[in-house]
Amino acid sequence: MRDTGTMSRLDRLKMQRELHVAGLENCPVRNLLDHVASKWTTLVLMELSQAPQRFNALGRALPDISKRMLTQTLRDLERDGMVARRVFDTKPPSVEYSLTPLGQSVLQPIGALIDWANLHAEDIRAARVQFEALG
Amino acid sequence: MRDTGTMSRLDRLKMQRELHVAGLENCPVRNLLDHVASKWTTLVLMELSQAPQRFNALGRALPDISKRMLTQTLRDLERDGMVARRVFDTKPPSVEYSLTPLGQSVLQPIGALIDWANLHAEDIRAARVQFEALG
DNA sequence: CTGCATCCATATCGATACTG
DNA sequence: CAGTATCGATATGGATGCAG
Numbered sequence: 001m002r003d004t005g006t007m008s009r010l011d012r013l014k015m016q017r018e019l020h021v022a023g024l025e026n027c028p029v030r031n032l033l034d035h036v037a038s039k040w041t042t043l044v045l046m047e048l049s050q051a052p053q054r055f056n057a058l059g060r061a062l063p064d065i066s067k068r069m070l071t072q073t074l075r076d077l078e079r080d081g082m083v084a085r086r087v088f089d090t091k092p093p094s095v096e097y098s099l100t101p102l103g104q105s106v107l108q109p110i111g112a113l114i115d116w117a118n119l120h121a122e123d124i125r126a127a128r129v130q131f132e133a134l135g
Numbered sequence: 136m137r138d139t140g141t142m143s144r145l146d147r148l149k150m151q152r153e154l155h156v157a158g159l160e161n162c163p164v165r166n167l168l169d170h171v172a173s174k175w176t177t178l179v180l181m182e183l184s185q186a187p188q189r190f191n192a193l194g195r196a197l198p199d200i201s202k203r204m205l206t207q208t209l210r211d212l213e214r215d216g217m218v219a220r221r222v223f224d225t226k227p228p229s230v231e232y233s234l235t236p237l238g239q240s241v242l243q244p245i246g247a248l249i250d251w252a253n254l255h256a257e258d259i260r261a262a263r264v265q266f267e268a269l270g
Numbered sequence: 271c272t273g274c275a276t277c278c279a280t281a282t283c284g285a286t287a288c289t290g
Numbered sequence: 291c292a293g294t295a296t297c298g299a300t301a302t303g304g305a306t307g308c309a310g
Contacts, residue, residue: 066283072283
């Protein structure tokens with residue numbers, strides 16, 4: 001993994017350019033960031049990391065998500081090759097979602113971010129208290 | 136860094152619960168994810184990682200951001216202790232923003248995410264082509 | 271120079287109802 | 291069961307103008 005402390009100035013400049021050029025709609029970095037950002041993506045990925053699951057099972061596991069958002073999140077992930085959708089020709093129909101290898105692999109950097117957040121949660125909380133105290 | 140492959144089922148369940156419980160407004164993980172998500176945070180952090188800079192210098196470095204959003208982004212980062220704001224009593228006034236140690240440290244996991252995105256950009260692009268081809 | 275306040279367009283999301 | 295379609299509330303973000 002890249003160490004920020006040893007990241008060259010040029011590397012940083014390059015990253016940055018990559019992040020904010022023209023529109024950004026097609027920037028892979030911007031795109032992943034948006035993915036991770038969106039409210040449900042991470043939760044769906046983590047839920048699927050435990051086991052492939054059917055649509056309604058996912059809905060039950062993530063009680064706060066609406067069908068609309070679950071569908072949309074799954075489609076986005078499918079579109080980007082992170083999630084595989086498999087339809088069983090039963091009656092009534094059932095559809096199973098699972099992580100692809102790509103989807104598995106993105107959980108590692110996301111995990112790093114989550115670890116960081118847990119590690120520094122108290123620092124942030126303290127900073128906010130401080131900020132409000134002055135404000 | 137945590138290896139997703141060796142993450143215990145219990146760890147994952149815990150993470151997950153931490154991510155989607157009640158409202159989430161106060162969940163530090165959810166909060167960081169939103170931060171990283173928001174369009175400008177990452178760019179501002181990376182720009183400041185190169186050098187402490189004044190408000191307008193940041194604006195010039197990130198041409199697409201509006202004053203409104205730049206202010207807001209900086210305030211959010213300041214509030215969470217990632218960015219320090221220092222006012223110089225000159226005329227006209229000048230304000231310098233810089234990364235705190237906390238802000239420096241978050242660049243590492245963010246960098247991991249960016250590296251992942253660059254590494255797998257082609258996979259994702261291919262997946263999309265495939266997805267559109269079927270539709 | 272640094273920023274806040276306001277207005278407005280658009281994007282996002284939840285709720286609901288309906289379908290194969 | 292697994293979605294799609296539609297509507298409306300809310301959030302988000304850009305543009306502009308003003309102020310210390």
